[in-house]
Amino acid sequence: AQRVTQPEKLLSVFKGAPVELKCNYSYSGSPELFWYVQYSRQRLQLLLRHISRESIKGFTADLNKGETSFHLKKPFAQEEDSAMYYCALFTGGGNKLTFGTGTQLKVEL
């Protein structure tokens, strides 16, 4: 069965410091991975997906199949990055999106 692990419940960094939110997955097939973000008092929204290999709001994430990881990175944290971040795994055959437990990112001044 598919599983997504986010080991950190809370990550606190100073403004301007690098950020890395960890995500590991287990899935026997070919995964499709996502990062979703929930800002305070806003709905959950897609941040980025591994297929597009894009950078959104300065965030990037690379799929490492050898380590079964999809860590989210940003070189310089901004105050507005404070939010809850969820890693998610989509299994097309099952038509389901499985989420990790989430990491609360707090960027301090």
Add this chain to the structure above:
Amino acid sequence: NAGVTQTPKFQVLKTGQSMTLQCAQDMNHNSMYWYRQDPGMGLRLIYYSASEGTTDKGEVPNGYNVSRLNKREFSLRLESAAPSQTSVYFCASRGQRNTGELFFGEGSRLTVL
């Protein structure tokens, strides 16, 4: 274009009461989902509907029922609410392409006393 709309936004119930959470999407999406969000547990799938007329259990279906009324609407019913069902509930829909991009509603905060 409202996207995904959920009602009510807040609800307080007593143990044993029943209620229905309503969800509607105006994006002509086939698939719809109900998740619950709990601290330290992330989002857990309750039920989903791959298309109109079909529903399937997710990770935590016990205590819930769903109805896919038509392509737009997907409701979640608690027949006899329990304190363990205190949570924030999110409805989501997924587009036509075979991709994992979900569009979420604003959430419904339910408290069971």
